[in-house]
Amino acid sequence: MAAHSTRLRYGAVTQLFHWITAILVLAAYLYGPGGSEQRVYSSAADPARQLHETLGFSVLVLVLLRLLWRTFDATPDNPPMPAWMPLMARLGHGLLYALLLAVPLSAIIGAWLEGHAVTLLGGIYINPLLAQAHDLGVTTAAIHRWLGDAILWVAGAHAAAALFHHFVLKDRVLRSMLPMPPLE
Numbered sequence: 001m002a003a004h005s006t007r008l009r010y011g012a013v014t015q016l017f018h019w020i021t022a023i024l025v026l027a028a029y030l031y032g033p034g035g036s037e038q039r040v041y042s043s044a045a046d047p048a049r050q051l052h053e054t055l056g057f058s059v060l061v062l063v064l065l066r067l068l069w070r071t072f073d074a075t076p077d078n079p080p081m082p083a084w085m086p087l088m089a090r091l092g093h094g095l096l097y098a099l100l101l102a103v104p105l106s107a108i109i110g111a112w113l114e115g116h117a118v119t120l121l122g123g124i125y126i127n128p129l130l131a132q133a134h135d136l137g138v139t140t141a142a143i144h145r146w147l148g149d150a151i152l153w154v155a156g157a158h159a160a161a162a163l164f165h166h167f168v169l170k171d172r173v174l175r176s177m178l179p180m181p182p183l184e
């Protein structure tokens, strides 16, 4: 499969970004730390929180690389469909990109404002780069939880739309994000 996208199918690089990101977002969601701030940052919760922060931080790095790659890569043509569908798809994809940035950034900003370092697996610490403003940090962390739920809902609707294209409209939209089978 070609690294670059063609007029019919997303290229290998975009497909890898897409599916690795989808798995990481789901894993980060499943390992989301809950409870009070004291509990989230207790030493007993360290390993689970570090795993969550590492998964989420990887999403941020991947989406930045993906947006960079997108500037060099074409997007496949849409199969014939009513004009409102590509418009909805563009809005949906734009919202997903916005959430892929906002979910990790709200977490990092929230943690820093609360006065906590971002702690990744392997003992990597990124100390606060913002002055402490604890109440604002608590609000930002709450927004992060809310956005973390929202991205799952939006991605779920997006996946349902992809399955609708495949099984009901029987067009190539879902196959364009899969390596197989050949498309013409």
Ligand code: HEM
Residues within 6 Å of the ligand: 024, 025, 028, 029, 032, 033, 034, 035, 036, 037, 040, 049, 052, 053, 055, 056, 057, 059, 100, 103, 104, 105, 107, 108, 111, 118, 119, 141, 142, 144, 145, 148, 149, 151
């Ligand atoms: C796409 C990436 C991410 C997703 C989907 C996500 C999702 C979530 C969800 C759903 C919760 C709430 C869990 C619950 O209430 O049971 C949560 C909490 C949390 N997340 Fe994330 N998260 C992501 C990235 C990050 C990153 C990069 C960090 C690094 C700082 C992080 C740090 C936290 C922390 C510290 C909490 C607890 C919030 C609090 O203090 O109340 N998350 N996350």
Ligand code: HEM
Residues within 6 Å of the ligand: 018, 021, 022, 023, 025, 026, 070, 075, 089, 093, 096, 097, 100, 155, 158, 159, 160, 162, 163, 173, 174, 175, 176, 177
């Ligand atoms: C957290 C999970 C997911 C996220 C964040 C996500 C995000 C995205 C984004 C941002 C795009 C736009 C790509 C671009 O043009 O730059 C896209 C395209 C696509 N996604 Fe997902 N996706 C997720 C899960 C899924 C799942 C589970 C499926 C299949 C069931 C799927 C199927 C597709 C398809 C077929 C396209 C191409 C759509 C088109 O060209 O109109 N995605 N996805």
